[in-house]
Amino acid sequence: MTATLSPGFRQGFDGAVIVACDANYLPYAGVAAAQLAAVPGRGYDVLIGSPDPLDLPEALAAQGIGHVAARDPALETALPLDARRSLATYMEIFLGAALHGRWRRILVLDSDILLERGDPSGLLCADMRGRAVAAVRDNRQWRNPGKRTPDHVRLGRPSAPYFNAGVVMIDTQAWAAQDMPARCAEFARTRLAGVGRDQALVNGVLNGDWTEMSPLWNWQFTWASAHLTAMADPCLVHFIGPEKPWLDRSAGIVPMRYRAAYAGLAAGMAAPDLTRRVWPDRRRLPRALLRQWRAAGPMLDYLARFPDEYALIDPR
Numbered sequence: 001m002t003a004t005l006s007p008g009f010r011q012g013f014d015g016a017v018i019v020a021c022d023a024n025y026l027p028y029a030g031v032a033a034a035q036l037a038a039v040p041g042r043g044y045d046v047l048i049g050s051p052d053p054l055d056l057p058e059a060l061a062a063q064g065i066g067h068v069a070a071r072d073p074a075l076e077t078a079l080p081l082d083a084r085r086s087l088a089t090y091m092e093i094f095l096g097a098a099l100h101g102r103w104r105r106i107l108v109l110d111s112d113i114l115l116e117r118g119d120p121s122g123l124l125c126a127d128m129r130g131r132a133v134a135a136v137r138d139n140r141q142w143r144n145p146g147k148r149t150p151d152h153v154r155l156g157r158p159s160a161p162y163f164n165a166g167v168v169m170i171d172t173q174a175w176a177a178q179d180m181p182a183r184c185a186e187f188a189r190t191r192l193a194g195v196g197r198d199q200a201l202v203n204g205v206l207n208g209d210w211t212e213m214s215p216l217w218n219w220q221f222t223w224a225s226a227h228l229t230a231m232a233d234p235c236l237v238h239f240i241g242p243e244k245p246w247l248d249r250s251a252g253i254v255p256m257r258y259r260a261a262y263a264g265l266a267a268g269m270a271a272p273d274l275t276r277r278v279w280p281d282r283r284r285l286p287r288a289l290l291r292q293w294r295a296a297g298p299m300l301d302y303l304a305r306f307p308d309e310y311a312l313i314d315p316r
Contacts, residue, residue: 001072001181003098004053009066014104015124016045018068020091021111023054027269028246029111030060031261036115037063043121049095049108051087070098072181078188080197090198092168096132097181100172109236110166112244114261118235122310123169123217132174133202134211134312135163136218139225139240143298145315151203154195160208161315165199166238167218180205212315214306223253223284224291228299235309246270251278 017036021029029048037046037060046064048056051071071087072094079090092108099106105124128134141147141162148159175181183205192201219225219234222241229237237258243250246262248271259274280288305313 001098004069006056006067011045013044016047016103017107017120018047018049018095019109019111020049020088022050022086022088025111026054027265030057032109032113032115033060033065034063037065039119044124049091070094075185075188078185080193093184093198096170096172096175100176103172105169105171107169110238112239114237114258116234116237118309126310126312128171128211128312130174131209131211132171132178132180133206134169134213136167136213136215138162138164139220142302143295151195151200155204162203163210164218164220165202167236208316211312213312214309216309224288226253227289228292252280
């Protein structure tokens with residue numbers, strides 16, 4: 001499998017941060033890519049990745065952002081798709097194979113993510129302990145690391161560390177050496193149906209054999225975790241629920257600074273009032289605060305497992 005890079009793009013580093021999307025989500029992916037490209041003294045390339053070539057806006061290309069297209073026809077026939085999830089959902093799997101021999105490490109992000117702080121260069125240099133994948137535990141296991149996820153139940157497996165696929169770091173050499181493309185294809189053909197999509201696929205193949213990153217690199221934002229965000233001071237904020245920052249429905253839930261990041265999008269791509277102050281719903285806010293008060297102790301224990309945001313640990 002090969003990758004097609006946008007004309008004129010020049011690789012500058014052995015690590016890359018890639019925001020995955022399809023044509024419909026390109027405007028949102030562009031917001032995150034522009035933030036990543038603006039990090040002072042960055043030591044990584046920034047690309048937007050999709051299954052098929054896309055024309056990037058001139059403003060992104062002017063920042064040195066490239067585009068990479070990659071897909072795996074042999075795997076695609078086994079992948080479940082639906083109206084909500086296009087083939088771009090599986091970009092980390094395609095890119096892990098396609099970029100072997102070009103980039104040593106890649107950090108693949110979903111398009112509903114914003115950079116708050118931090119330098120991904122430090123993460124791309126961290127010790128992955130010989131594993132092909134480093135990622136952040138799914139928020140269902142943040143307060144209860146031993147929780148058995150729905151995927152484990154459907155597969156008839158005991159609980160194991162389970163990561164969220166919105167931010168995945170891949171060591172391309174280890175990905176190839178551990179035969180991940182073939183293993184993913186086999187799992188997709190034989191076990192993925194009725195279980196899930198890309199997250200279920202890679203977790204199903206690895207079954208806990210991955211390296212754990214601090215949740216600050218994939219802070220999974222929902223209405224029930226909104227007020228813990230300020231305490232955690234995350235690096236990457238991932239809007240995993242239906243309240244995407246560019247939508248009307250996120251008003252009063254997603255902080256204004258996140259909504260404002262999308263204010264420059266073309267008409268029709270975002271709500272027209274992203275910089276207007278909206279206060280939380282008075283019925284929903286007490287429930288969110290109570291839930292986060294109950295979670296405070298376990299969350300502090302979880303965050304304390306990491307010496308700093310660039311340290312990787314064994315998830316078991």
